[in-house]
Amino acid sequence: MAELINREGNKVEFKASVPAAEVSRAYQQVWAGLSRDVRVPGFRPGKAPKKVLEQRVGAGYVENEVRDRLLQVHYPQAARELKLSLVDAEIHPETLKDGQAFEFSVKGETYPEVKLGDWKQAQLSAAAPEITEDVLERTLSDLQDRNATFESVERPAEGSDMVMIEEAGEDGGSYPIYLDVAEPHVQAALTGKSKGEEVSITVPAHQHGDHEHPEHTVQVKVLDVRHKQRQELGEEFAKSLNFESMERLRNDLRAELTRRAQQEGEAARREEFIDHLVAGMQTTIPQALLTRRRDAMMEEIQSDLSRQGVKWSEYENFMKEQDKLGEFMADLDKNAESRVRRDLALEQLAEDMKITVSDSEFNQTMQALAQANNLTAQQLRSQLGPEGLNSYYASIVREKALAQALAQLTPKTEAAEQPAQADAAQNQGEQPEAQASSEEAPAESQGSEPEAQAEEAQGEEAQQSE
Structure with missing residues (x-):
């Protein structure tokens, strides 16, 4: 049970x-988990007394574990019960004792007041790319290229040949160059050029990642x-490619291209709507909220660099040398504000629509996420902590x-068509009929590795058709 103690502006205090x-x-x-997992010499598993177990794990361990479990569940529940969307919070637990009620208080800051525009009148123009015969033929052509073979010829290189070269120098090596997709230079x-010839390739100045490369020459054979x-x-x-017929291959390719195009259309429609929401939103964002998001993004960047074996201090010094640190931090601030605005708009949308998620829905989602990460639900809750769960x-x-x-x-194109359809039906003395569309379900997969290659090609073609 939660009770609101005080609320002034965005500052809030409550207890539960x-x-x-x-x-x-x-x-x-907690005791059952310790009895199962902690091995004590002289006792069979699950038979060690509580005092002995506590000596093994240390004084206060059980209370800390119980406290964490209770807060992980009841802090988010209390915030939901009071309909509070908290930016940040300080949790102050009181005395914890087995067989007695446990109380805790929270002081935090809620999100700012947000007013959305009339989003219900928005007409979205984003749609799935059309899968035409030309798109299908280009996909098939790409499949032919991906599954082509190469035979040595005694003539100069031309057209779509593959040229095997050996680069001079200590760091050199041999590798193929596919002329039809190679850089112009x-x-x-x-x-x-023919087999045995030595060639100088002039590589123009370019940027690769965060590195500037001046023009240079590479000697190859x-x-x-x-x-x-x-x-x-x-x-x-x-x-x-493990398809029973050419007709089946065409049908499966078309179905897969259509599915991917629909996904792209849905993603584009989603982004268009969020942009519309943010553009019509009225709010004043606290600097603390922007700082919190920027710091979280910086932690993600530093963690990613660490996994690649790069220290943040080294990366920071490199950007200073390239005179790009200021640009990097400005982009970080801009992205942080963009994410905050998106979240605020969507949270207000949920409040306006009176959207709720039941405990059973939330627990099911948590269970699915835990399984996807090879964790138990309790392990995931422990990793996220009360703030992360909220x-x-x-x-x-x-x-x-x-x-x-x-x-x-309603998509913009449909909204424009409906009045015209209604007028035409009225002129004919008929009521406009809803236009139904049926979509052929993707055919059952037949291939394995060859089909995976086909799917890659289909994804590229769907992007080209936009």
């Missing part, structure tokens, strides 16, 4: 109480010239609100 029965249950769970240098042999489209080609709950609410709002909107 956990029933004694739940406290006792938490104690039993590489194509120009190698086209017309042509080891071999190989001509691309593409298999003709037909039944044999389809069977080489943030995760908020993200689920935002996603639910976004999905329901999008379902209420």
Whole structure:
């Protein structure tokens, strides 16, 4: 049970109480876990007395574990019960004892007041890319290229040949160059060259990642010239990709392209709607909220660098040397503000639509997330902590609100067609009929590795069709 103590502007204070029965249950769970996991010499598993177990794990361990369990569950519940969306909070637990109610108080800051525009009148123009015959043929052509073979030829390199070269120098090595997709300066240098020739390739100045590379020359030797042999489209080609027929290959490709195009359309429609929400939003964002988000993003960046074996101090010094640290920090601030605005808009949308997520919904989502990360639900809760659980709950609410709002909107093209259809029907003395569309379900997959190659090609073609 939660009780609001004080609220002034964005500052809020509340307290919550956990029933004694739940406290006792938490104690039993912690003791059961210790009895199962802690091995004590001279005692069979699960038979060691509590005092002996406590000596093994240290004084206060059980109370800390129980306290954490209770806060992980009841802090987010209390915030939801009081309909508080907290930016930051300080949790002050009181005395904890088995068989007695546990109380804690919270002082925090809520999100600022937000007013949204009339989003229900938004007309979204984003739609799925059209999968035309030309798109399908380009996908098939790409599949032919991906599954082509190369045969050595005794002539100068040309067209779509593959040229095997050996780079001079200690760091050199041999590798293939596919002329039809190579950089223009590489194509120009190698086209017309034959096996055994030595070639100087001038590489223009360019930027790779965070590194500036000046113009330089690479010395290579042509080891071999190989001509691309593409298999003709037909039944044999389809069977080489583990499809029973060319017709089945075409049908499966079209179905997969359509599915991916629909996903792209849905993602584009989602982003268009969020942009519309943010543009029509009125609010004043506290600097503390922006700072909190920027610091969280900085922690993510530093963690990513650490996993790559790079210290933040080294990366920071590199940016200073390149005179790019100021630009980096400005971009970080800009991205932090953009994310905060998006979250505020979606949270207000959820509040306006009275979106809720039940405990059972939340627990099911937590269980699925835990399984996806090879964790138990309790391990995931422990990793997230009370604040993380509260943030995760908020993200689920935002996603639910976004999905329901999008379902209420009519794409711009349909909105423009409906009045015209109504007028035409009225002129004919008929009522306008809803236009139903049926979509063929993707055919059952037949291939394994060859089909994976086909899917890659399909994804590229769907992007090109935008």
